[in-house]
Amino acid sequence: MWEFAVSHRREILVLTSEHLWLVSISMLLAIVIGVPLGIFLTRQPAWKGFVLGLNSVIQTIPGLALFGLLLPLPWFGARSDRLAITALTLYALLPIIQNTFVGISGVDAPVREAAIAMGLTGRQLLWQVELPLAADVIVAGIRVSTVLTVGLATIAAAIGSGGLGEFIFRGLSMVDNRVILVGAIPAALMALAANMLLGFIQRGLRRARHS
Amino acid sequence: MLLGPSGSGKTTTLKLINSMLTPSEGDVRVEGRSLRDWDVIKLRRRIGYAIQEGGLFPHYTVWKNVSLVPRLENWPEEKINKRVEEVLKMVGLPSAEFGQRYPDQISGGQRQRVGLARALAADPPILLMDEPFGALDPITRTELQREFKLLQQRLSKTVVFVTHDVSEALLVGDRIALMDSGTLHGIYQPREFLASPDQQVKPYVDAFRTAQQLFAS
Numbered sequence: 001m002w003e004f005a006v007s008h009r010r011e012i013l014v015l016t017s018e019h020l021w022l023v024s025i026s027m028l029l030a031i032v033i034g035v036p037l038g039i040f041l042t043r044q045p046a047w048k049g050f051v052l053g054l055n056s057v058i059q060t061i062p063g064l065a066l067f068g069l070l071l072p073l074p075w076f077g078a079r080s081d082r083l084a085i086t087a088l089t090l091y092a093l094l095p096i097i098q099n100t101f102v103g104i105s106g107v108d109a110p111v112r113e114a115a116i117a118m119g120l121t122g123r124q125l126l127w128q129v130e131l132p133l134a135a136d137v138i139v140a141g142i143r144v145s146t147v148l149t150v151g152l153a154t155i156a157a158a159i160g161s162g163g164l165g166e167f168i169f170r171g172l173s174m175v176d177n178r179v180i181l182v183g184a185i186p187a188a189l190m191a192l193a194a195n196m197l198l199g200f201i202q203r204g205l206r207r208a209r210h211s
Numbered sequence: 212m213l214l215g216p217s218g219s220g221k222t223t224t225l226k227l228i229n230s231m232l233t234p235s236e237g238d239v240r241v242e243g244r245s246l247r248d249w250d251v252i253k254l255r256r257r258i259g260y261a262i263q264e265g266g267l268f269p270h271y272t273v274w275k276n277v278s279l280v281p282r283l284e285n286w287p288e289e290k291i292n293k294r295v296e297e298v299l300k301m302v303g304l305p306s307a308e309f310g311q312r313y314p315d316q317i318s319g320g321q322r323q324r325v326g327l328a329r330a331l332a333a334d335p336p337i338l339l340m341d342e343p344f345g346a347l348d349p350i351t352r353t354e355l356q357r358e359f360k361l362l363q364q365r366l367s368k369t370v371v372f373v374t375h376d377v378s379e380a381l382l383v384g385d386r387i388a389l390m391d392s393g394t395l396h397g398i399y400q401p402r403e404f405l406a407s408p409d410q411q412v413k414p415y416v417d418a419f420r421t422a423q424q425l426f427a428s
Contacts, residue, residue: 108266108269110262110263110264110265110266111266111267111268111269113231113262113266114260114262114265114266114267114268114326115266115268116231116255117229117231117255117258117260117262117339118255118256118260118279118280118283118329119252119253119254119255119256119280119283120283121252124283128268129268132270133268133269133270208270209269209270210269210270210313210314210315210316
């Protein structure tokens with residue numbers, strides 16, 4: 001395996017950066033969509049069942065099937081990386097929405113009450129009280145999502161959008177474990193690194209919270 | 212003092228005053244103006260608010276908690292610093308020692324004091340207090356009640372104070388409003404209250420006297 005890895009180091013590097021790119025863009029989109037959506041649910045709890053339900057449904061669709069289902073969509077299905085990013089973002093959403101909702105709902109009622117009574121506007125309440133106090137829970141959701149997405153992104157190779165999954169699928173068709181491992185090990189390392197980094201941030205935020 | 216059993220509407224009354232709750236009928240007037248004509252945010256910043264356990268922001272230091280409303284109101288920095296020092300001293304927590312601590316690094320009684328300092332910080336003409344000393348041990352509670360009484364004599368603000376404790380009402384209040392199942396039963400001076408023959412008042416007075424006799428014997 002070692003010789004294979006050394007002789008393919010260029011390709012490993014390219015596929016790893018592709019993989020990283022797929023995960024980063026998907027996570028960025030999932031955060032940009034998921035956090036505001038989670039906040040929205042704390043303001044309009046009537047929507048909670050619908051949004052979280054819809055998300056759970058998406059989560060239950062097997063990865064490959066979701067790629068297939070998105071394929072006929074006009075803009076999304078037009079390019080394989082677009083398609084992969086859409087699917088990965090959809091998968092990454094649930095833990096982020098859920099944790100944002102739980103984190104903000106978990107702010108102590110007397111703290112929120114005092115904040116409102118002191119004359120904080122809705123926006124001030126959100127930025128000065130709710131988000132700082134929910135930050136570590138939100139990051140915990142992002143952490144779960146990221147680890148999940150790193151693994152899931154390997155499947156994106158099946159529709160030709162690159163990433164470390166290329167090695168895995170190639171290895172599978174060649175029945176060569178060396179090739180599979182050359183894809184699987186960097187992906188696993190990436191997941192571990194993301195987990196550690198976000199765990200570190202999460203603990204820092206938790207300490208800053210003082211409660 | 213709003214006095215009455217649980218569920219009699221004391222806290223509800225309090226929350227109607229700063230528009231945390233909206234009346235289903237009738238009108239609430241603050242400083243002679245209907246709440247409908249007040250800007251809610253402006254109104255609330257003119258009303259100090261202190262609750263049980265303080266309701267402090269756990270991620271803010273004591274200093275940041277106390278300076279909250281002055282900062283929201285964009286006071287100049289120097290004025291904020293001076294005022295925070297002043298109110299912290301007023302409640303017996305010198306800012307040099309306590310300013311940089313977080314709420315989880317001080318005692319319950321101290322948190323309560325910080326809550327009071329925060330309510331006083333922007334020098335609001337009105338104070339709303341919802342069982343502010345409720346969660347304290349009896350010794351600290353009595354100490355804070357006494358200090359608050361002295362402070363109130365000095366500051367002479369309009370204070371609406373919710374309690375279910377008769378002795379607190381008698382000790383701290385100038386007037387006692389007795390509430391019962393959502394209605395105001397009557398308003399009394401402490402002396403009137405103690406002498407009242409009213410069937411609703413008597414149980415409170417009896418309870419107070421019994422406690423006193425227990426101490427005396």
